[in-house]
Amino acid sequence: MSAATRPDWLSIRADFPVLTRQVHGKPLVYLDSANTSQKPQSVIRAVDAFYREHNANVSRAVHALGSEATEAYEGARGKLAAFLNVPANELVLTSGTTFALNLVAYSFALPRLQAGDAILLTRMEHHANIVPWQLVAERTGAVIKVVEITPEGALDLDDLRAKLTGDVKILAFTHVSNVLGTVNPVAEICREARKRGVITVVDGSQATPHRAVDIPALGCDFYAFTGHKMLGPTGTGGLWAKREHLKAMPPFLGGGEMIKEVRFEKTTYNDPPHKFEAGTPNIAGVVGLGTAVDYLQAIGMAEIEAREQALLRMAEARLSAIPGLRMFGTAPGKAAVISFLVEGAHAHDLATLLDLEGIAVRSGHHCAHPLMAHFGVPATCRASLAFYNTHVEVEALGDAIEKVRKLLA
Numbered sequence: 001m002s003a004a005t006r007p008d009w010l011s012i013r014a015d016f017p018v019l020t021r022q023v024h025g026k027p028l029v030y031l032d033s034a035n036t037s038q039k040p041q042s043v044i045r046a047v048d049a050f051y052r053e054h055n056a057n058v059s060r061a062v063h064a065l066g067s068e069a070t071e072a073y074e075g076a077r078g079k080l081a082a083f084l085n086v087p088a089n090e091l092v093l094t095s096g097t098t099f100a101l102n103l104v105a106y107s108f109a110l111p112r113l114q115a116g117d118a119i120l121l122t123r124m125e126h127h128a129n130i131v132p133w134q135l136v137a138e139r140t141g142a143v144i145k146v147v148e149i150t151p152e153g154a155l156d157l158d159d160l161r162a163k164l165t166g167d168v169k170i171l172a173f174t175h176v177s178n179v180l181g182t183v184n185p186v187a188e189i190c191r192e193a194r195k196r197g198v199i200t201v202v203d204g205s206q207a208t209p210h211r212a213v214d215i216p217a218l219g220c221d222f223y224a225f226t227g228h229k230m231l232g233p234t235g236t237g238g239l240w241a242k243r244e245h246l247k248a249m250p251p252f253l254g255g256g257e258m259i260k261e262v263r264f265e266k267t268t269y270n271d272p273p274h275k276f277e278a279g280t281p282n283i284a285g286v287v288g289l290g291t292a293v294d295y296l297q298a299i300g301m302a303e304i305e306a307r308e309q310a311l312l313r314m315a316e317a318r319l320s321a322i323p324g325l326r327m328f329g330t331a332p333g334k335a336a337v338i339s340f341l342v343e344g345a346h347a348h349d350l351a352t353l354l355d356l357e358g359i360a361v362r363s364g365h366h367c368a369h370p371l372m373a374h375f376g377v378p379a380t381c382r383a384s385l386a387f388y389n390t391h392v393e394v395e396a397l398g399d400a401i402e403k404v405r406k407l408l409a
């Protein structure tokens with residue numbers, strides 16, 4: 001790519017109003033994008049414009065605003081589907097990954113599993129990809145099995161193959177770890193699972209904001225993602241599922257929009273994906289998410305990934321030079337998430353003192369208790385980068401950790 005067409009990262013950063021803020025009298029350094037991403041002006045404007053100019057419910061009214069709202073909502077579904085390279089009628093819009101995974105657990109797994117079956121998860125799952133399966137296991141008598149990780153935080157693929165035994169019916173795993181940054185070889189894992197007739201459920205929460213995701217190329221059965229981590233509003237996201245699954249699955253929630261005809265004797269349901277979208281959805285949010293997809297695509301996912309990798313390399317080099325700093329997750333090809341601890345300091349103290357320096361990192365268990373237990377720590381600090389971060393901010397993180405380390409020593 002020529003210099004003329006290369007993204008201008010500083011002007012891109014200027015699209016994010018909140019990044020001009022000061023906190024505690026210091027310029028905000030926002031390093032918590034794995035938690036939620038910041039929003040560009042175009043997304044904020046799209047939500048604002050929807051309420052100012054087009055607000056109406058979807059798929060209900062014949063009046064002009066009703067048609068405009070439906071068009072905007074379905075248009076956003078189309079953009080998301082194209083972004084993930086799937087047909088729009090296979091994309092269920094949800095409030096996020098948590099809802100999407102619960103939908104698979106309750107609507108797909110619950111009616112199919114029985115005592116003696118197993119659900120295979122991994123050590124690096126977010127609670128959203130653990131607890132729904134436990135709830136289903138409790139009700140069906142199925143058991144949960146867990147694939148372990150290597151010392152660098154990669155999935156142990158030998159362990160995975162060994163645990164893909166005949167009793168395993170579902171394998172649910174993350175595309176990218178929210179704590180370690182590990183990028184799992186989804187296509188390879190799904191191939192192994194398919195050979196054994198195992199259904200695959202992929203948590204794409206930390207992948208869709210940071211890399212091109214071509215769902216058909218992954219070969220999974222279900223793929224869940226969340227909108228607020230990919231520049232969209234909170235309360236948006238989706239679930240892609242193979243058409244055959246969507247047809248076979250009973251609805252998860254009942255109500256308006258998801259029906260064809262309701263009689264007291266029997267109700268017939270709408271076709272997928274609407275069958276799974278009961279009630280008034282987050283229309284303005286979805287419209288904003290469609291605009292977020294436009295924004296990501298205008299930059300290009302390959303450009304975004306390369307930018308974040310460059311920031312990651314710099315951050316890893318800077319942080320590994322700090323005495324007593326331990327990083328969790330060093331798998332090759334990892335995403336721009338750095339979990340760390342500084343000897344003698346509690347994660348929350350570290351994060352609190354970093355906040356006073358204007359630096360926003362997350363501290364805690366990151367909704368990954370089993371992973372924390374594996375490392376024998378209650379919590380870590382996590383700096384998660386996005387393309388709108390800068391090299392100056394990475395340097396500021398390093399400087400602030402060094403300062404805080406001395407204060408806590």
Ligand SMILES: Cc1ncc(COP(=O)(O)O)c(C=O)c1O
Pocket residue numbers: 034035095096097098099126128129174176177178203205206226227228367
């Ligand atoms: C890997 C992973 N899975 C699932 C979730 C849950 O996403 P949401 O709260 O948007 O449903 C998150 C959010 O932190 C995540 O990082």
